[in-house]
Amino acid sequence: EIVAAVEAFFAGTDRPLAGRRALVTSGPTYEPIDPVRYIANRSSGKQGHAIAAALARLGAHVTLVSGPTREPTPPGVTLVPIETAVEMLAACRAALPADVAVCAAAVADWRVAEAAGQKVKKTGGAPPTLSLIENPDILATLSAAGPDRPRLVVGFAAETENVVAHATEKRRRKGCDWILANDVAPETGTFGGDANTIHLIDAAGVEHWPTSTKLAVAERLARRIDAYFGEGKA
């Protein structure tokens, strides 16, 4: 009975993204300071993993490039585990061409200029100063014109203030097609939590989604991606 249900599911007609290739990034990146210490972003990977799962359920061939998370790899999704932003960019490039890229990872903007090969010792003197250098911008790189640009590039903007204004500016700066903006101020409980309030920003303006679970956000996004390709086919 279960086998039959699974077979029916995978053979089902509701797989409109069959034949489409999707690239999804998820989780944090870890940027090493030395072999023991690192800088990270708070990201549970729940939203990115849920998007990968939703796209796979609609039939897409999904590559999920993810930093360290507690989330299980969704069924039918190919996981490429990475730690740093530099590794994530290389894995994303290797996953191209793709029809759609969804950048849900919380990529560290900066890494330590020179990670130490040995553990940095407390010397009793002044604490070290960490010199940071900018990481590659994965969303902007994927959005840059070129033969390999996915037809639809979707980014996230985690903001703590002026959410829509910051995200609208981010969309313009990055060159992506859609930005899903959310408010991650500590009092919202978005980080590590299950709920998310999304504002979708595209060329046409802003669409406010009702607060819902990260699973429902993923499902809605996957359906909207499907609709986008459906319109394009017409």
Next chain:
Amino acid sequence: EIVAAVEAFFAGTDRPLAGRRALVTSGPTYEPIDPVRYIANRSSGKQGHAIAAALARLGAHVTLVSGPTREPTPPGVTLVPIETAVEMLAACRAALPADVAVCAAAVADWRVAEAAGQKVKKTGGAPPTLSLIENPDILATLSAAGPDRPRLVVGFAAETENVVAHATEKRRRKGCDWILANDVAPETGTFGGDANTIHLIDAAGVEHWPTSTKLAVAERLARRIDAYFGEGKA
């Protein structure tokens, strides 16, 4: 049958640490840079949680002060979850008096001098420089003479080179009784892995333990702590 076995276990005679209070620290600390970013140490919490479990099995009343980990709280252990080193120290002080303290957490040596209240934005200019200040030294604080000093204070030294020399010096500097030193160079797989090679350093010298699982290291340490109190009782 299971109930009987559980009752026999808890009523069993092999609970030589019954009546003893133990404080165990475990996991990493997260030191915020801003609401989104943090500095952390690599620590799975496996060793610290295993030690808490082993001490509880021998009958001790165990308080486990731990940073974020994936490890389940061992049965019979009181968990105090924390994020930062400052929070860990406060929780440790609150758990005193204790007969034994085992500091297995990978506490960040430094924190950011002034964590930002809002997300630090990429401005297109130079990356920010992080000014660090020293965190409280939890092992040294617990080891400092005073009426509340646990009779036995045990520290860990995670080293990537000159393991025994660094750890011997650390024992002297911190004022603790025992140091369990291990080699965490990336090629050893100690971080996140299940195996550990321990060198126990006390006033008498160095004892090299065979490479074994973190569970076996915890069991051996708990037995040695019991022996220490046994000798003291004689």
